[in-house]
Amino acid sequence: MFPYRIGYGYDVHRLVEGRRLWLCGVELKHSLGLLGHSDADVAIHALCDALLGAASLRDIGYHFPDSDAAYKGADSKLLLKEVCRLLRDKGYEIGNADVTIMAERPKINPHIPAMIKTLASVMQIDEEAISIKATTTERLGFTGREDGMAASAVALIYKSE
Numbered sequence: 001m002f003p004y005r006i007g008y009g010y011d012v013h014r015l016v017e018g019r020r021l022w023l024c025g026v027e028l029k030h031s032l033g034l035l036g037h038s039d040a041d042v043a044i045h046a047l048c049d050a051l052l053g054a055a056s057l058r059d060i061g062y063h064f065p066d067s068d069a070a071y072k073g074a075d076s077k078l079l080l081k082e083v084c085r086l087l088r089d090k091g092y093e094i095g096n097a098d099v100t101i102m103a104e105r106p107k108i109n110p111h112i113p114a115m116i117k118t119l120a121s122v123m124q125i126d127e128e129a130i131s132i133k134a135t136t137t138e139r140l141g142f143t144g145r146e147d148g149m150a151a152s153a154v155a156l157i158y159k160s161e
């Protein structure tokens with residue numbers, strides 16, 4: 001079988017008051033946070049779905065259902081760690097991943113080096129293998145109105161033998 005596989009992930013979470021804002025495993029200071037059963041780290045969720053998709057391992061909701069109290073308030077870094085374990089159990093290594101965060105505010109660029117460091121450590125891969133990008137949506141749509149944030153990700157995985 002062809003040894004390289006790609007996967008794509010996409011996620012959205014609502015922005016509300018009174019929640020902390022976690023993106024790519026890093027907490028950002030902001031007046032609003034993302035709402036969800038876990039810590040609602042929309043970027044990690046998109047990345048998990050890209051990795052799972054590449055390995056034909058269903059999706060994040062299948063492995064960590066929001067009906068399960070075990071994942072209430074869960075640190076998404078732990079979900080990502082588990083996803084990487086599932087892939088390695090199936091004989092895959094992670095080649096690289098590229099994540100895009102869509103948010104009007106706050107400014108994400110200053111946090112990207114810390115985010116890359118965090119993801120590389122959780123995923124046990126080189127920092128060079130992770131790319132994180134951020135874009136506004138020009139004040140258009142739900143992200144532009146700051147009703148929510150979206151993230152998409154692609155990942156490449158491979159079998160080394």
Ligand code: MG
Nearest residue numbers: 011012042045
């Ligand atoms: Mg999610």
